[in-house]
Amino acid sequence: MVGPMSPEERQSGMVRLKLGIALLVGVSGGLVALQGEASLPVVGAAVVVGTLVGAVLAWYIFPSGSNYR
Known part of the structure; x- marks a missing residue:
């Protein structure tokens, strides 16, 4: 059986979750800028x-x- 965390x-999982959320939002911003045909520096700044x-x-x-909890 699996015991409690x-x-x-728990701390390691929360750090990974927070990093994942931050990267997801950053990549999403870059993709939106790329879709809007922005220049590469603008896409980088958006990320x-x-x-x-x-x-x-x-x-x-x-x-x-x-x-x-």
């Missing part, structure tokens, strides 16, 4: 800014703290 496993926005969004959705 350890705090280390970077989108990833930063995604990181803030992930932090807002899943705040870190000991009360999270």
